[in-house]
Amino acid sequence: MKEQNPDNWNKFYLRDVSFVNLMMWRIYNVLIVANPYDAFMLEDDGRIEEKIYNEYMELGLRYPPTFTQVSTIEEAEKILTTIDVDLVICMPGNADNDAFDVARAIKNISPDIHCVVLTPFSHGITRRMQHEDLSIFDYVFCWLGNTNLILSIIKLIEDKMNLENDIRQVGVQMILLVEDSIRFYSSILPNLYGYLLTQSQNFATEALTKHEASLRMRGRPKVVLARTYKEAWQIYEQFKDNVLGVISDVRFPMDRNEKSLNTFLGNPPQNEKDPDAGLKLLRAIRHDNEYLPLIIESSESDNRARAEKEGFRFVDKNSKKMSVDLRHMLEEHMGFGDFIFRDPVTHEEVKRVRNLKELQDNIFSIPNNSMLYHISRNHVSRWLSARAIFPVSAFLKNITWHKLQDVDRHRQIIFNAIVEYRRMKNHGVVAVFDRNKYDRYAHFARIGDGSLGGKGRGLAFLDNVIKRQPDFDRFPGVEVQIPKTVVLCTDIFDSFMERNNLYQIALSNADNDSILEAFLQARLPEALNDDFLAFIRATRAPIAIRSSSLLEDSHYQPFAGIYSTYMIPYTDNHHAMLNMLTSAIKSVYASVYYSDSKTYMTATSNVIDQEKMAVILQEVAGKQHANHFYPNISGVLRSLNYYPIGDEKAEEGIASLALGLGKYIVDGGQTLRVSPYHPNHILQMSEMKTALKQTQTQFYALDTVNIDDNFKVDDGFNIVSLNLKDAESDGALQYIASTYQPNDDAIYDGIYDGGRKIISFAGVLKQDVFPLAQLLRTAMKHGSEAMRRPVEIEFAVNIDSVGKGTLYLLQIRPIVDSQQLLSEDLSTIPDARCLLRSNSSLGHGISDDVADVIYIKVNETFSGANNPAIAAEIEQINRKFLDTDRNYILIGPGRWGSSDPWLGVPVKWSHISAARVIVEEGLPNYQIDSSQGTHFFQNLTSFGVGYFTINPFKDDGLCRRTILDALPAEEETHFIRHVRFPSPLKIMMDGKKQQAVILLPEEN
Structure with a gap:
């Protein structure tokens, strides 16, 4: 933490701490040195290990030690060869003092082992110990049969072992106990540790996960025992910045140079003790630190007045409720409770x-x-x-x-510091949802104990990447984060399906509307309602309800865009919003069993009843504009660019940008294509004609006024399509639009009266009002490095009126690139060997097991008006290919998958899921700009499907339709033809050069 200037205290430099490296040194194995009778008495019929274990479990402690008992040197030596002993407890008995001989022998073999004496102080034992050399022992304790003392001894030794490291690591605090009376510190330590360990369980509730809670308990204050003035002052001087408080006796030695029984017992001649040592120590500490809590404990009642006169707290050792009084002191003055x-x-x-x-x-x-x-x-x-x-x-x-x-x-600084800390702790952590703690500063939480699903895992991973990379914080006034998120884990889905007996209709051949109706009639657990209301109150924004199945966005079988995503508007009537939220969740669950989903599962060789669905509840990134809600920018960033232009390189990635909700991009709408490494070189803005033709003219927004709670199979039922004039009146085009002035026949960056608006994102890409390109490069770099593979990232941006704002990273998933090697230069292959050639292809690798081609007939009567009918015919043929486990090459004009049928055939992925290569073909009378496979990108890359663009009429690529027309038709309709070659075609794709060929079968 940096030193603060008084005028700068509202700016925070909080450094997060990790508890994982605390308490690294533990007592695992305890060796008890005692004669059999004394050991039996200690173990109370052999149950000491059980009692210690139970004590550990009740206090939430891990790693309870094991106990081994020996009586002779030979037994000790044998044990030392088989286990690593961490602590020796020496019990001198009434019969003899052989235990000391055994302990000294152990110490000679292993000098670093901690040793303590544990004994009842009868007159006989005291007399026998008078002349023993106790220098090998760390402490002497008085045994009164309380197993809590054993735990305290272990914790005292562990605290001593870990003190310096744990203070240095995170600033753990310590309580200094200054006491030389064996009987008293043997009595007070169990009470003190019992209180501290219980408190550590309480403050562990500040943790966001169960695992973090168990680690956080390691951060409890440590107890350090000093028995002289000199020892106490040395400890204080060394660790004074981390002393939580001091508890001190009054009468004790100023110094001690030997470890005889007298000094351990605290019964030396009176001239060896200073009757005011405690007061002197606390005066010195108070002079150094005016705030530190200082407590005097004494059996001499006269010391109360002396202590309180100097501002010290006082506890009477003679009081029957001394332990209770001390606990009250700790709560009142040392910050506990x-x-x-x-x-x-x-x-x-x-x-x-x-x-x-x-x-x-x-x-x-x-x-x-x-x-x-x-x-x-x-x-x-x-x-x-x-x-x-x-x-x-x-x-x-x-x-x-x-x-x-x-x-x-002070109030504001404390408040801001807590907010900053909670934000810092929430980022990168999937917390257990607690409705009593969840507020607008909470970030990512889970409800349930099951899996987060594919998207949920991706979000959690992305949040962690953001937290760990300071690069994201280098722009003042700019935040990078994921939206506020809660995940309903897969066990909630399992419970919902079973309790409502939904599997029968879900796995049937019922139509989608019937399945949805059955799911909407079902009930979610009532206990979830209070959690949902807490989320609604904390978010106070529209909420996206997104699917996150086990298979979605996995590293090997991404299920992108297969299941539903709903959005619900925010309303002050939280119970009405709750009803919409629960309906949306049930609708997402239902989408697992829609016909398209079942078809897709068949295509991927997965079993539908093994799919598990988590659901993501996520704040919608955007702003309220009049009657609608949408962000300034939505986008998809890919770290592999299969369409590099000019100086662009494939590994520099590509982003597709649009105004409004990201559904517009997914649906294949017109976007702005930009490389984050070349933000000033945009092909679509390079020529006037191209800029006017290829600009976005519509965008998607959430309707927040005409609220429809009648959920439909179409997850976009409450999403409206607006035009740029709506965005202009909302003030949402600042920094993202340019203006075409027809009088000047020129395009000017910015918004000006009159003239047509062009979505150029000039303010953020050219003028750098918001550092979008730099942030996307950072996200792409760290995302790819963390996943160890190319990635696709969805994002949205809100920009305020002064150019500051927030980049929301919405999802990250891997792009599964083919591992096939391609050594041949495709440009050297002659056209005579090719059925098809593309100089603008998406995909990489080689395959030679496809013999079927489905192509749209493009005679003089071809019209985009027929595209919906074409989509239905292709879906029927695709099902036959799935049934026979075959693949095909699909060729047709326009954009495959476009939501606008005039721009191409409006198929969904499940309609063409058996295609191995998809070809967009331009015609002289039907020239549609390439979609770059926007909607299907993740599926294309995960399945190794090629996506080619050709325009043979202007010598850009090749398609030898005469060869296809000459083959007999396996199936032919009014619009399409299906032909089969006698042997497979060879498909070759160079993803770096964006070149691809489909070779004709070689003649025998």
Whole structure:
């Protein structure tokens, strides 16, 4: 964390911390050295290991140690050859002192092993131990039969082992206990550790996942035991920036140079103890740190007045409720438990907060006098430290009342720091959804214990990439993030299907409308409603309900665009919105069993009843414009560019940009094609005629006024198509449009009165008002590196009136590139060997197992008006190919898959899923710009399907239709012909050069 200037405290430099590398050194194996009788007494009929295990489990601790007992040196040596002993507990018994001989022998063999003495202090044992050399032992403890002491010994040793590393790693706090009485620290340590470990379970609830909660417990404050003034001061000096508080006796030695029983027992001659050592120590610490909580504990009642006179807290050792008093002190002054805001005069409770979110929600409602009382004593920072929220604690610790005497600014700084911390912790983490914590600062959460599905996994991965790469944060005023997201995991789907008995109709041959109706009549678990309402309240925006099946966007079989995605508008009537949300979820579930989905499953050799569906609830990226909601920019970025132009390279990627919702791009609408590495060189804007012809004229938006809650099979039933004049009146064209002035016959960047508007994105691409190209290069670079393969990324952009804004990364998925090698230069193959040649192809690899060709007849009567009928005929033929497990080459004019039938045949992927090569053919009287396979891109690459563009009438590519026409028809309709060659054709595609050929069979 950087040093802060007082005028700059509202700007944050919070550094996230990881708990995974804390408590790296543990006590796994404990060796008890005792005669059999004493060991049996210790184990209480052999159950000490069971008791310790149960204690660990109750406290949520992992790694309970195992215990082994030995009585002789020979037994100890044998054990040491078989296991790594971490701690030796020496129990000197009444009968003899052989245990010390065994312990010393162990120490000689393994000098680094920690050793402690554990013994009941009877008169006989004390007398026998008077002359023992105890220098090999870390501590001596008094055994009164409480197994909690064993746990405390283990934790005290572990804290000692990990102290320096854990403080250095993340700033873990410590409590310094200064006490030389064996009996007393043997009594207080179990109480202290029991309290701290219970508190660690409580503050672990700040974690977003179960795994993080278990790791977060490692951040609990450590306990360090000192037994002299010198030892205590050395520890304080070394770790003073991380001391949470000090608990000290009053009377103890100033120094100790030997480890005899007398010094361990705390019963040396009186002149060896200083009766004011504790007061001297706390005075020195107070002089160094005015805020640190300091507690005196003493059995001498006169010390209460002396301690309180100097501002120290006091606990009476003689009190029967001493442990309770100490816990109250810890809660009140060291930040444990709830944070209680108090009236500084009456000391009465004003407000109690239990967690970070409650502190954030209430910080502005605390009375000024109470707020001043707590911030002037650094209570907030200390409370955060005790809860292991180290980044915010460390930040606030430097903003003392001496430096900034303004209560309201303190409030705002605390609030902003908490918000920044919660944002930082939410990014890159799939939290367990908690409706009581979920608010507008929450980010990504899951409901259920099943899988996130393909898209869900991609989103979680993308969120993690954003979090780990500081490159995304280098532009002031620009944010890069995924939208607020909650995923309903696949187990919710399983439960929904089984509880409503839906499999029978889902797997039947019922039509899509009947399946949807059955699903809409079914019921989701009632318990989800409160979760959904919490999400709606926190989001306060339209919500996209997206499919995320197990197979979608997987690395090997991406199911892009197969299932439904619905959008619902935001309304202040949250219960009405809840009804729409639940209907949308059930509609997405239903889409798994639509006829197109079943056909696709057959084409991919998957079994429909093995598909599992997660559902993504996601804030729609965009802005409210009058009666509609949409973003300034939507786009698809691909890290492989199979259509490089000019100086572009295939590996520099390509982006398709459009105004409005991204559904417009998916549906094959007119987009602007741009390489992020060449934002100033756009083919579509290179010539006046091309710019006017190829600009976007319509866009999609969500209707937020005419709300339709009657869900349909068509997931775009509430999406409206608008024209550019609507966007212009909304003020949404700033920075993304240019104006054609007919009087000048020129195009000017920007919006001017009159003239036709052209969607050029000039403000963001040429003028760099918003750094879109740089951000897309960053996303492509880190996304590809993280996935170790080419990627496709969906995104949206909101830009405000001053050019700042947010880039929302909506999805990432791999582009599965063919692994086939292609060594031959396709340009050297003569036309005489080719049935078809393309100089603008998509795809890479070689195949030689396709003999069938389906092509649209293009005689003088061809018209785009017939394209819907052509689509229906092709779907029928495609089904036959699926049934026989064959593939074909598909040739036809215009854009395959276009939502506008005048631009091409409006097929869905399931209608042509058996095609191995798809060819867009231009005709002299039907010249449609290439779609670049927009809608089918992910499916094309995952299945290795070629997508060719040819325009033979202007010598761009070749298609020898005379050869096809001469073959007998396997099937022929009014519009199409299906022919079969006697032997397979050879398909060769060079994805780097965008060249492809289909070779005729070689004659025998």
